[in-house]
Amino acid sequence: MERLEGKRAIVTGAGNGIGREISLRLASEGARVALADLDEEAANKVAGEIGGGETLVHKTDVTKPEEVEALVARVVSEWGGLDVMVNNAGVGIAASAPDTKLDDWQFVIDVSLKGTFLGIKHAVPAMRESGGGSIVNMSSIAALVGLKDRAAYCAAKGGILALTRASAIDHIEEGVRVNCIAPGTVETPWVDRITAGYDDPAEAKEIMKARQPHGRFVQPEEIAAMAAYLASDESSSVVGACMTVDGGVTAR
Numbered sequence: 211m212e213r214l215e216g217k218r219a220i221v222t223g224a225g226n227g228i229g230r231e232i233s234l235r236l237a238s239e240g241a242r243v244a245l246a247d248l249d250e251e252a253a254n255k256v257a258g259e260i261g262g263g264e265t266l267v268h269k270t271d272v273t274k275p276e277e278v279e280a281l282v283a284r285v286v287s288e289w290g291g292l293d294v295m296v297n298n299a300g301v302g303i304a305a306s307a308p309d310t311k312l313d314d315w316q317f318v319i320d321v322s323l324k325g326t327f328l329g330i331k332h333a334v335p336a337m338r339e340s341g342g343g344s345i346v347n348m349s350s351i352a353a354l355v356g357l358k359d360r361a362a363y364c365a366a367k368g369g370i371l372a373l374t375r376a377s378a379i380d381h382i383e384e385g386v387r388v389n390c391i392a393p394g395t396v397e398t399p400w401v402d403r404i405t406a407g408y409d410d411p412a413e414a415k416e417i418m419k420a421r422q423p424h425g426r427f428v429q430p431e432e433i434a435a436m437a438a439y440l441a442s443d444e445s446s447s448v449v450g451a452c453m454t455v456d457g458g459v460t461a462r
Contacts, residue, residue, distance in 0.1 A: 212239055212240035213239050213240070213438065213442040213443070213444060214236055214239040214240045214241035214294070214438065214441060214442055215239075215240035215241075216240065216241075217236075217240070217241045217242070217293040217294055217441065218241070218242050218244075218285060218289040218290075218291055218292050218293045218294070218340075219236050219241045219242065219243050219244065219292075219293065219294035219295070219296065219441065220243075220244045220246060220281065220282065220285055220292065220294070220295050220296065220329075220333070221233045221236065221243060221244070221245060221246065221296040221298055222246045222247070222270065222272050222296065222297055222298050222299040222325065222329060223246075223247060223272075223298040223299030223300065223348075224243075224245035224246055224247050224253050224256055224298070225245070225247035225248075225249045225251075225252030225253045225255070225256060226249075226252055226256075226398070226399060227396070227398035227399055227400055227430055228298055228348065228393070228396060228398060228430045228433050228434070229247070229296075229298040229299070230256050230259075230430070231430040231431050231433065231434035232296055232298060232433070232434045232437045232438075233245055233256055233260065233265075234256070234259060234260060234434070235431070235434035235435065235437065235438045236294070236296075236434075236437070236438060236441060237260045237263035237265065238263075239438055239442075241263075241293075241294065241441070242263070242264040242265065242289055243260065243263065243264075243265050244265070244266045244267075244268055244281070244284070244285045245257055245265060245266070245267050245268070246267075246268050246269075246270040246272075246281050246299075247267075247269070247270065247299075248269065248270065248271050248272075250267060250269040253267045253268075253269070254267050266284070266285070266288060268280075268281050268284055268285075272297075272299045272321060272324075272325030272328060272329065273320040273321055273324055273325055273328075275328055275331075278325075278328040278329060278331075278332050279328075279332050281332075282295075282332040282333060282336050285336075286336050286339075291336065291337075291339065291340035291341075292333060292336040292337055292340055292343060293337065293340060293342075293343045293344070293441075294343060294344050294345075294346070294441040295329055295330075295333035295337070295343070295344075295345045295346070296345075296346045296348075296437055296441070297325065297326040297329035297330065297345065297346070297347045297348060297370075298348045299321060299322075299325050300321055300322040300325070300348055300366070300367075301317065301318055301321045301322060302318060302322075302360065302362070302363035302366075302400070302404055303317075303318060303362055303363065303404070304359045304360065304404050304405070304407055304408070305359055305360075305361060305362070306358075306359055306361050307361040309359075310361055310362050314362060315362045318362040318363060318365075318366050319362065319365070319366050319369075322363075322366035322367065322369075322370065323365075323366045323369040323370060323373070326347050326348075326370050326373060327373060329345070329347075330345055330347075330373070330377050330388065333345055334377075334381055334384070334386055337384075337385070337386045338381075338384050338385070338386065341385060342384070342385025342386055342387075343385070343386050343387070344386075344387045344388075344389070344440060344441050344442075344445070345377070345386065345387065345388040345389070346389060346390070346391065346437050346440045346441060347370050347373070347374050347388070347389070347390040347391075348370070348390065348391055348393070349367045349368075349370040349371045349374065349390040349391065349392045349452060350363070350367035350370075350392055350393060351392050351393065351394050351454065351456045351459050351460055352364040352367040352368070353367040353368040353370065353371040353392060353452070354371075354392060354452070354454070354460050355459070355460055367392075370390060371390055371392070371452055374388055374389060374390040374450065374452070375450045378449050378450030379450060382449050382450075387440075387445070387446070387448065387449050388449070388450065389440050389445070389448055389449070389450065389451045389452075389453065390451070390452050390453070391433060391436050391437060391440070391452075391453050391455060392452050392453065392454045392455070392456065392460075393428055393433050393455050393456060394422055394427075394428045394454075394455065394456030394457050394459045395418045395419070395421070395422060395427055395428060395456075396427060396428045396429070396430055396433060397426075397427035397428065397429060397430065398430055401415060401418065401427070402415070405418070421459060422456070422457040422458070422459060423457055423458030423459065423461065423462065424457035424458055425457075426457070428455060428456065428457055432455055433455055436453050436455050440453065
């Protein structure tokens with residue numbers, strides 16, 4: 211399918227995991243993809259995987275307003291506009307509220323929530339000038355249900371869900387749709403990082419897998435498929451939605 215033929219897209223956190231798969235999927239459906247990541251080497255590797263597709267790589271710290279603004283400005287300058295913004299960059303830590311260090315709290319909020327806010331802030335004017343567009347934010351089931359030892363992460367992802375709905379209402383009349391995806395536990399390097407702090411990381415990983423009713427981790431390709439749908443014109447009546455891809459966790 212080439213549902214995204216001619217569309218100009220940005221994916222943040224594009225260097226690995228879900229961001230990598232989204233970038234590959236959007237490109238496979240015809241989009242030009244700007245791969246934004248703090249790890250420029252990783253983003254360049256993904257660009258190499260895309261091969262024949264038209265890409266650009268832009269090193270970006272999504273917590274810095276000037277860097278997000280420069281990212282969007284570069285895409286507009288080189289490609290003449292912006293049609294799709296995927297605010298995927300995010301981080302998490304494993305801790306309850308009393309055990310969360312203030313610096314860790316701020317880091318999670320800055321990357322995940324502030325980064326999404328800045329992506330929306332700078333993408334909307336560019337999309338307005340382009341005649342409309344689609345913004346896809348990466349929330350989580352952590353925005354919908356309580357997860358043990360994920361206080362900062364739940365707060366950040368809950369904020370993304372609320373910001374998505376507010377922005378959807380603010381900008382739909384301008385032709386800009388804003389939606390979010392709420393993945394369950396996705397099999398990415400993030401799982402290993404988040405469980406590394408436990409006494410038994412392997413056991414912690416199995417516990418994360420066991421809470422999935424369908425008996426396995428969600429695959430990043432499944433999240434990418436949802437992102438491609440939300441980026442496409444097929445989802446033109448999907449506005450302010452939270453698309454759950456969780457193997458049944460929130461159905462319990």
